[in-house]
Amino acid sequence: xxxxxxxxxxxxxxxxxxxxDGNGRWAKQRGTARVFGHKNGVKAVREVTEAAAELGIExxxxxxxxxxxxxxxKNEVDALMSLLVSTIASxxxxxxxxxxxxxxxxxxxxxxxxxxxxxxSCMEKTAGNTGLTLVLALSYSSRWEITKxxxxxxxxxxxxxxxxxxxxxxxxxxxxxxCNMPDPELLIRTSGEFRxxxxxxxxxxxxxxxxxxxxxxxxxxxxxxxALIDFQKRxxxxxxxxxxLILKK
Ligand code: FPP
Numbered sequence: 001x002x003x004x005x006x007x008x009x010x011x012x013x014x015x016x017x018x019x020x021d022g023n024g025r026w027a028k029q030r031g032t033a034r035v036f037g038h039k040n041g042v043k044a045v046r047e048v049t050e051a052a053a054e055l056g057i058e059x060x061x062x063x064x065x066x067x068x069x070x071x072x073x074k075n076e077v078d079a080l081m082s083l084l085v086s087t088i089a090s091x092x093x094x095x096x097x098x099x100x101x102x103x104x105x106x107x108x109x110x111x112x113x114x115x116x117x118x119x120x121s122c123m124e125k126t127a128g129n130t131g132l133t134l135v136l137a138l139s140y141s142s143r144w145e146i147t148k149x150x151x152x153x154x155x156x157x158x159x160x161x162x163x164x165x166x167x168x169x170x171x172x173x174x175x176x177x178x179c180n181m182p183d184p185e186l187l188i189r190t191s192g193e194f195r196x197x198x199x200x201x202x203x204x205x206x207x208x209x210x211x212x213x214x215x216x217x218x219x220x221x222x223x224x225x226x227a228l229i230d231f232q233k234r235x236x237x238x239x240x241x242x243x244x245l246i247l248k249k
Contacts, residue, residue, distance in 0.1 A: 003225045007055070011232050013185035015059035016052060017207070019199055020044065022191025022215030029215075035079040040217035042087050046094070051221040053098045053132040055228075059181055060134050063199050067107070067141035081112050084138070088118040092125060099131030105177035106140030135181070142201035149175035178203055186231045188224075190216045208234050 020041060027037030045062060052060040065080060088102075095102060102122050109116070119138075152175050156162040162171070173179060183203045189195070192213040196204070210227045212219070237245060 003222050003229065006229050007225060008232050009055075012055055012057060012228065013231060014057065014182045015061070015184040015186075016057055016228075017061040017063070017184035017187045017200055017204070018048065019063045019187070019189040019197060020216040020219075021189060021193055023217060025191065026215040026217045034076055035083075037215075037217055038076075038080055038083055042083065044216050044219040045087070046091070047221050048219065048224050049100065049132070049134055050098065051224045052134075053100055057132060059184070060132060061105070061137060061178075061181075061184065061200070062135070063137045063140070063197070065106075065138045065140070066198060067139055067144050068198065070110075070139070081115055084111075084115050085118050088115075088122050092122050095122070095126050095134070096129070099129045101126045101129040101131070101133045103133055103135045104138050105135055105145070106138040107144065108138065110139045133181075135178075137199070140177070141198040143198055145177050146202060173202070176202060183207065185236075186210060186227065188212060188227050190214050190219050206236070206238055208236065 023037030023041045024034040025037070026040065027034050030036070048062075049060060064084070069080070070077060094100075102119075104119055104123070108119065111119075115138075119136075149172065153162065153167060153172070157164055178200070183205070184200065184207050187196075187200070187204050187207045188210045190212045192211065194211055200207075208231050210230055212223060212227065214223050235242060235245065
């Protein structure tokens with residue numbers, strides 16, 4: 001019996017978000033440059049995307065490059081951008097084969113033109129796919145997203161398109177990058193770090209958090225299944241009591 005067989009098919013999350021961490025340490029352990037870790041991280045991206053698509057998960061959001069990552073050494077930023085270009089180009093076919101739609105969240109305009117072009121072309125190509133939506137968070141941070149959302153709300157109020165008294169949680173969500181996406185039920189972070197790092201702060205209000213000690217380049221389908229199995233054991237109370245949940249059953 002494999003780990004996958006332990007999954008309960010009708011209790012899978014609709015949306016899983018992942019903080020892919022540990023590429024640098026993985027490379028350092030091997031005495032190589034950090035970039036080598038990022039390159040090997042692509043294999044893990046492929047595995048998790050394929051696993052999520054096979055299971056019928058609707059959304060997979062990967063934190064690929066944060067707003068703060070622009071502060072890394074120029075050679076690392078350049079290498080990450082080149083890796084994005086080559087990966088999007090080489091994986092487009094596989095995304096089509098697996099019926100995966102590509103989307104992004106984050107400040108796309110701040111990315112190099114070449115990256116923007118590849119993303120646009122891949123998003124257009126996969127727009128009609130109806131399986132998994134793979135969301136790459138690129139030049140993304142939650143505080144940036146929330147601030148931008150507040151600005152857009154203020155503009156709509158000023159234009160008379162929105163009443164201040166109508167602003168509630170649901171309305172606010174529509175002004176975020178993730179509008180039209182359900183909140184992630186599960187957030188995974190690899191590499192043994194216990195932080196959220198400015199990722200989907202609004203959206204993870206009730207997400208289950210799963211921390212894996214595996215460094216991202218070593219993360220495989222089995223590790224993803226283990227996270228899902230752990231998620232399926234959690235009691236999600238949303239502020240209610242256990243007894244209330246039992247009564248509802
Ligand atoms: C964090 O590890 C990882 C990143 C900032 C980049 C993630 C990029 C990839 C997995 C490759 C390309 C992705 C796609 C979607 C094609 P770290 O560098 O912070 O590791 P460390 O904490 O060990 O230093």
